[in-house]
Amino acid sequence: MARQVRTTRRAAVIGGALALGLGFQAGHAAERGPVKIGVLGDLSSAYSNVGGRHLVEAVKMAVEDFGGSVLGQPIEILSADTQLKPDVASTTARRWFDEGVDVLVDIPSTNMTFAVTPLAEDRKRVVLATSAASSDITGAKCSPVVAHWTYDTYANARSAGAVLLEQGAKNWFILNQDTATGVGVERDITELVTQKGGKIVGSVKAPLETTDFSSYLLRAQSAKPDIIAFAPAGAAGVNAIKQANEFGLKQGGTRFVSVFMMPDDVKSLGLEAAQGLIYATAFDASLNEQTKAFAERFRQRAGKVPNMNMVGSYSAVLHYLKAVQAVGTTNSDKVMPKMREMPVRDVFTQDGELRIDGRMAHSMFVMQVKSPAESKDEWDLAKVIATVPASVAVRPLNAGGCPLVK
Structure with a gap:
């Protein structure tokens, strides 16, 4: 059964005071409830050591660094163990979308990405494929709602x-x-x-x-x-x-x-x-002072240095939240163009650009x-x-x- 993990109450309300002055935008957000991030990962099988709960920690860091809220609402994080099974991934995504999850992140296999993409397209949700690998994701099967972030084959x-x-x-x-x-x-x-x-x-x-x-x-x-x-x-x-x-x-x-x-x-x-x-x-802790500092901060929380999938997830979530704040909605028709418009400049990359095919190009x-x-x-x-x-x-x-x- 999928296991869900929520952020602590403290993380959820960080920056809540900033929402008081958002006027109409905050009132509109109150109608829709919290912005929900679903980490669709592997917590128990082949890729759990290179993603799993440690990748969830990286997503929490992104939410905290953003301020803990967006559009005047707290940000919630859920996570589920797919066991690398596309059918489990699609079932979980469908249920999450029904429960108001706005964006999926992680997704550590190509077939899982393909399984959840049509559901996201139908519900106008964004898919941040930060752990999937195949370059086919941005090939003939590319999607306007998918951002393939970290690396590919x-x-x-x-x-x-x-x-x-x-x-x-x-x-x-x-x-x-x-x-x-x-x-x-x-x-x-x-x-x-x-x-x-x-x-x-x-x-x-x-x-x-x-x-x-x-x-x-x-x-x-x-x-x-x-x-x-x-x-x-x-x-x-x-x-x-x-x-x-x-x-x-x-x-x-x-x-x-x-x-x-x-x-x-x-x-x-x-x-x-x-x-x-x-x-x-796509990332190594030793690259520069910024990456070293981030890696040490992560190690203090998670007990090890982060890998590229973890830092890529941090980057993708942070970029997504910036786009949501800018356009005033989580609708993929608005968010994805804004994500492509904004350059990606953070601890993960200093030369990132999200292309129309969904690939986030970087060194x-x-x-x-x-x-x-x-x-x-x-x-x-x-x-x-x-x-x-x-x-x-x-x-x-x-x-x-x-x-x-x-």
């Missing part, structure tokens, strides 16, 4: 992959997942590698809940690639890389790139096993996991080896097939 493949190809890694093996996200991974990596003169020497698709990757790794080993691209995320990705190390693939000269890697995953792997691993990210960073000798503390896990501007990292607007692009 194109950006992750294009950013990390281009660095490795420039270093001479031409033969690639893809250890993929049999999911809608996996389809995007396969397409986007293959397109990049072939464009740069490389070759895909093999590809396998493991079911989402796979824990034993030995048969897939044997096929990778026999293909003798320069690079293995690991697409499984969360605990599955950690297991796959650990087992690849046990097979001696790295010692044999094969390099590893992870399509979806978070600081939590690196910590689970350990620097001895993960050192040298390449991955792309990406290519990371390399440090050796144990390089690390200075438990969360000093990786270093930036390249910054990739949005013009390179994000798929060109006219290349995705989104019907909203004229």
Whole structure:
């Protein structure tokens, strides 16, 4: 059963005094009740460690930083465990919309995003897809109510992959997942590698809940690639890389790139096993003083540094609330154009722009996991080896097939 979590009364009423002078706008808001944010996430399965309750904490921070109220009404946060099941996601979204939820955030799978989008379109609610991955979300299935915020398969493949190809890694093996996200991974990596003169020497698709990757790794080993691209995320990705190390693939000269890697995953792997691993990210705590301060604030609350999905959710919610305040409504027909009009400038990005296809374009960073000798503390896990501007990292607007692009 979905579990709901509300903000504390203190968080809900922060800034309430400011509402007293809002006149008509406050009176109008009083008729409609609180503005409700639904965090549609994974609290118990494969991606719970890289999202879950910690991502909810990031959303709470965004609400607090905004002031706790909008349009003269308190902001409420609900969260639900979808168990990564699209049917659970759609059922929860439908019920939430009936209960007055105004916006969905998180949504850690592509199929879940596709499941809730028609419901949001019908009810004119906004979907902040901050954890879903496939670039198909802003392709042929794009929607005027969806903002795909943090990253996608194109950006992750294009950013990390281009660095490795420039270093001479031409033969690639893809250890993929049999999911809608996996389809995007396969397409986007293959397109990049072939464009740069490389070759895909093999590809396998493991079911989402796979824990034993030995048969897939044997096929990778026999293909003798320069690079293995690991697409499984969360605990599955950690297991796959650990087992690849046990097979001696790295010692044999094969390099590893992870399509979806978070600081939590690196910590689970350990620097001895993960050192040298390449991955792309939209956020890292070490980038500058602002990101360091935010990460420390988050760590004080949540017990660990935030990953890109958490900070992306913070950014998306903050931007959404600014747009709602500006247009005086939560109706997606008004809010989404305002979100596209306003540049995104916050701790997550200083060059963000929400495009008509729904993609929030911003720079990406290519990371390399440090050796144990390089690390200075438990969360000093990786270093930036390249910054990739949005013009390179994000798929060109006219290349995705989104019907909203004229």
